[in-house]
Amino acid sequence: xxxxxxxxxxxxxxxxxxxFLFADEDYYNSTPHYHVTLNHEPxxxxxxxxxxxxxxxxxxxxxxxxSPFPYETYVNVTPGQxxxxxxxxxxxxxxxxxxxIDRLIEKLSNKKLKIIGEIEIEIVEELRKAAILSxxxxxxxxxxxxx
Numbered sequence: 752x753x754x755x756x757x758x759x760x761x762x763x764x765x766x767x768x769x770x771f772l773f774a775d776e777d778y779y780n781s782t783p784h785y786h787v788t789l790n791h792e793p794x795x796x797x798x799x800x801x802x803x804x805x806x807x808x809x810x811x812x813x814x815x816x817x818s819p820f821p822y823e824t825y826v827n828v829t830p831g832q833x834x835x836x837x838x839x840x841x842x843x844x845x846x847x848x849x850x851x852i853d854r855l856i857e858k859l860s861n862k863k864l865k866i867i868g869e870i871e872i873e874i875v876e877e878l879r880k881a882a883i884l885s886x887x888x889x890x891x892x893x894x895x896x897x898x
Contacts, residue, residue: 757859760866761852765793768875770835770867775803775848785840787870789847789879791898798892799855800895801848802878804828804840820845824885826877833870844881847888 769788774781786801793799818825826842833840858864879896882888 755830758856761856762794764866764869765799765852765855766869767791767793768869768872769793769857770870771801771864772867773864777848783865784894785835785867786848787864787875789875789880789882791895791897793852796895797851798849798895799852800892802842802844803846803848804836804842806838806840818845820885820887824881824887826874826881827869828874833874835868835870836846842878842881844878845885845887847882847892849892 765788767788767790771786771788772783773786774783775786785804787804789800789802790796799893824844825850826844828836828840830836834866859866881895883893
């Protein structure tokens with residue numbers, strides 16, 4: 752039987768590659784996006800590291816062209832590579848978000864987060880590598896991604 756308790760739901764699903772759909776309050780845009788868990792052991796970590804996907808279109812491409820960050824810090828994932836995605840998506844690994852499990856539980860409790868499932872571990876590894884290459888990511892975060 753599936754629990755309806757938000758804490759139990761988050762704790763049951765949280766692992767490398769867990770995917771959540773929510774709008775991030777750190778951005779002015781209120782559109783929900785997929786967020787992928789990058790931690791090796793998110794259940795044991797105090798902070799959950801998440802990277803957000805954007806639908807890959809010409810506007811996103813123009814932003815990458817203007818970006819000061821290396822092209823290798825962006826990961827393009829197609830629906831053929833990842834069953835969850837419906838469209839080509841781009842992960843900007845220069846922006847790794849830090850959330851607590853409690854924050855995810857709160858979002859789920861308030862119906863501001865949906866649990867989507869998980870992506871393939873090979874994609875998670877690509878996302879980690881791209882974040883480690885980013886000059887925008889702090890060394891303590893890179894250390895968590897290298898373990």
